[in-house]
Amino acid sequence: MRRLSGEKPVISRILRPSRRPSGRSSRVRRGAALAALCALTLAACGTERAGDEDTKSGRDDRVGAGSPTASRAGGGDGDSGDADSSDAEFLAFMELLTSLAEPCLKDVPVPEPPPEPEPDTAGPPTAPLPEPSLPDEPPPAGEPRDPESARKEVELSSVEKCDARIHTRRIMKALKDTADPTPGQVGDVLRGLGYIDERVHGPQRSGESVEFTLDLRVMGGQLCLSGSVTGTRTVVEPYGASEEVGCLDVRRSE
Incomplete structure (x- = not known):
């Protein structure tokens, strides 16, 4: 059977590289990645064994420089390859944060699932149920939060304080030489430790030191790190920031 001269083979149309995904598609993929990692984190909480404590306590020191970013996806055609590489880089960053946080989650209680409802042995109601009454007016909308209040430093949870110590230790170890x-x-x-550019502010020169800020807020977290390096001394300080503002916008308490 002949095909028309102007018609392209069906297989070539199917295998044709797709165009660059839209911003919405990228956000959907990242949302799916966050949901998957959140599920993995909860699963790790429930299956933590006491005998693993010694192994996990040293995991942050064994994370090799550059290992999270080594799994970046290979390039495709043009912009499509750049988008895939960016998504792979972000996924590797999320996997890094999840693995480093595992030792801090061992004592977090796992919520029990709600009990299943007992089967209803009674028959269906004979009389129709009354319709719920609707309010006359909708409830008043909440007032917008004061921008100055959102910029205040917030208290970190016990898990985030533990997580901050792990990040601080591995950063100071990598910068000491x-x-x-x-x-x-x-x-x-x-970058060699796996912190991606979009979550690193700086580094920049400030007097005799080099300063930087890390945004480690994921899945509703509030952890930010502020670092300063002089060559002879490295200082890393954790603090909490509301998700409504950037880490650099927080007014740190003295």
Whole structure:
């Protein structure tokens, strides 16, 4: 059977590379990744064994420099490959945060599922149920939050405080041998540890030190880290930020 001269093969149309995904598609994929990682985190909470404590306590030191970013997806055609690489990088970052947080979740109680309702042995009601009454007026909408209130430092949970200690320890260990550091050197170290560019503010020179800020807020978390490196001393301080503002917008308490 002949095909028309202007008609392209069906297989070539099926295998044709797709165009660059829209912003909505990228957000959907990232939302799916967050949901999957959240489920993995909850599963890890419920299956934590006491005998694993010694193994997990040293996991943050065994995370090799550059290992999370080594799994970036290979390039495709043009912009489509860039979008896939960005999604793979973000997924690797989420996996890093989830794995580092596992030792902090071992003591978190797992909520029990609600009991199943007992089967109704009685027959259906003979009389129709009354219709619920509707309010005369809708309830008043809540007032918008004061922007200045949103910028206040918030208290970290016990899990986030534990998580902050793990991040602080691995960052200080990676930067301790950096003599006379430059912003470029500090940025390379942070990227090698798996912190992606969109969550790193700086690094930038401030006097004799190089300063940076990490945004580690995921799945409703509030953890931010502020770091300063001089070559002889590295200081990393955790603090909490509302999801309504950026980490740099928080007014830190003295």
